[in-house]
Amino acid sequence: MIYITRKEHFNAAHKLYREDWSKEKNEEVFGICANANWHGHNYDLYVTVKGEINEETGFVIDLKDLKDIIITHVIDKVDHRNLNLDVDFMRGKMASTEILAVEFWKQLDGPIKERGAQLHSIKLYETVNNYVEYFGE
Template sequence: MLSITKIFSFESAHSISDYEGACSNLHGHSYVLHVTVSGEELEKDMLLDFKALKKIVKEEIIEKLDHTLVLKNTENHKRDFQQMWQKIFWMEHEPTAERMLLWMKDRIVPKLPSHVKLESLTLYETATCYACWKG
């Protein structure tokens, strides 16, 4: 089994509304995302061109989340934030690192070639705090 990893970064703000603590306040992160794909077959001596992986992740993830306010889609949030912010990404669930990873997985998997599988996603909120999804 071969694998390749591409690392991305983006800036976003969020609030965890169903949380008792500091994370219920609006705050931001400099996220770092590691995307690892794997497979057995090589096409033109590569598992997947890094440029192709970059294009998928950029279009499906980074362009939607970078410099965006990420919030759970609730009536209270819509009332409080929709008029104040230009770029809001509404999530069905609280925008925790774990929920964001599940959303990312669902966006990336259908875009990959059939001979490549998404192996793992690791999302750093800070230099020492991260969540990981493994296929």
């Protein structure tokens, strides 16, 4: 079994806010991330797939295919968007980095399997200091 990772980048705005809470409670729990005027991040997304090396190609997955899958199913939907308002698979969900990673997994898992590889992990950097890693569990 071998692992290969593709990195992509996107920019997006969001806010952490629960409509069923008061403004004061949202600010207490989420701090500046509950800003009524939103805020943005420059995200880095690492998608790691695993599998056996194809003897004919030498690949686990063709990296051009992996790039196309990530761009089509995630990046084109989130780049320069408001994650809370513009992204179909995020509607009604908290736009935390943790939930984004889980939702990205759901978008990528099937198309990667169709190419004969297995999604191993999603690593999503929200800042240079903060990231989440999800293994589909």
